[in-house]
Amino acid sequence: MLTGRRDFLKLTAGLVTSASLAPRIAVAQPAVRIGTAVLADYGLAGPVIVAAEKGFFKEQGVNAEFLPFRGGADLIKAVLVGEVLIGITGSTDIIQFREAGSPIKMIATHGEGNNFVIVTAPDGPAIGELKGKAIGVTRPGSASWILVRMVAKHHGWDPDRDVKILGLGGLDAQLAALSRKEIAAFIWGDYGGVSVAQGRTKVIFKVETITPKWISFIEYASEDQIKKNAEQVRGSVRALFQAFRFMKANPEESARITAPKLGWAPEVVLAVHKSWVPIAPADGRIDVDALRVMQDTLLESGTIKKRLPLDEHYTTEFTPVRL
Template sequence: MRRERTRALILMVALAVLATVGPRAEAATKLVSAYAAISGVFGGLWMAQEVGAFARQGLDSSLVYISSSTQIAQAMLSGEVPIALMGGEAVVNAVLGGADMVFVAGAINRPLFFMVVTPDIQRPSDLKGKALGVSRYGASSDFATRLALRHWGLEPVKDVAILQLGGIPEILAAMKAGGVKGGALSPPTSVRARREGYRELVNTADLGFFPHDAIVTTRAFLRDNEETVRAFIKGYAEGVHRYKTDKALAIDVLKKYTKVTDPELLEQTHALTAAVLEDPPLHLDVRGIQAVLDFLTVPKAKTVKPEDFMDLRVLRELEQSGFFKTIR
């Protein structure tokens, strides 16, 4: 049922684009791309869309929200979404299972989540026997949660239950309803939770590397549509630069996509996310992919290298051409 809703949403976006484009846009390459959460970590992508950065690269771009990287992986493998900004664990798991997916550029190389708990949890050991929420199993919030638990000497599932709740705002809603004792929240939800009296135990970005978000496609799409992938990377790079340097506009963009209107929440969300977004040339840190492989228990994870999951040829060509210097 959820897959059908996702497919219907993508179809509606595509039909809306077809209904509204003018003669000039008809020559552009139509591209639907996905993002995995209502979180400021996607601010660079949203900015690129809003300021016409994709259009300047010849793309008739539309964005679709799919509520976890694991679901984006399913949509990509079914051919519904050819390129996305998504978390790394879902990609690694899919490739280890024989799927065609590949990292082509980086976005955030550390897990920008805050482990936030209800006020009665005074210390990490108080979580034993309790439950934490994640968006989906295998999503970035799931990785961050397991990373934090192991950092505290707690075994995921055995010591602390992990429940999938559908999205980041839904984790906070479950905390308020008493369904879970906490979870891995990203801005602006993490900022809102702290202001409402919930306790932050750790910023998981301080615990190590992880491809929180990266530009991902399939090797088949990259092979057959290299210019489209190049155009997307160029547009996204411009969006990231504008998001980091034009605070006022960035806050307006955050307001539109997150539906948050509180100025303080928006300011803090921008500050937190702008600080960790990779500047062009969008470096992808192999230590993040290796961290995912180290976490996995399947035997194949011990026999592969991070480079097996990457094709950075287009990114390197853009860097060598001097393109990224033109948007600084």
């Protein structure tokens, strides 16, 4: 399955636009696109929505369009063929995609620390009771899959025999499987995000307790775009960090702006916002020690097979961001 994933990541053809999740959110006549791996994650999508709606991209001289996707593997195809300027995704993607031969580099930290949690139904089992049960992840080989395996090992379980890890896709699919009792729990970012805020799930384990060094989200671009369109990349990153600053200072307005695009009630977005603040980046600088820990983790889990030099994974050309 891992070989298939690496082969899949090497594909750059395909109908990229059809993989997107939602109607595009245009700032102006679009010239570049900013893509996120999913829509239903405030930490990923929220800053892009705010930067678009508040005109921060325009202020930085960038005509931008927000385009959410159905996962990191779909997003990278769009980045590689030049349909997306900047991709925003889970941090382990940069290590996996580079190992698969993709010419991309991390350009900024989009979320610090580790905001993944294991959640279950309000009347569901405790974390210690998950042995022998099914746990939902987005897909095999994803950050969620890797972290669930780490959680299993932390509790003394064999991740291949003692738990059943199921690739189910997005949040709606996870919640549906949980309600049908096809899974006992699932892993999600945003500290549980909207499902916890709505009272549909409860947190039973914070993955940050076993990953003291980690990065939640990254911004990346193709090496080709970094060379050819450095100023557009720089302007887009600056606009996103204007959005981070605005969101930290204006939680209620940020919730009002993002709620319609996310499809959540403003009060739910506000609750998610409060849990997001601790991982919101200050200036985008890249924690190389955290990248090393993540690379070690992926090697140990068998997700990647070779150790590439860390400096091949990122550039410091665009950070720290000074506004």
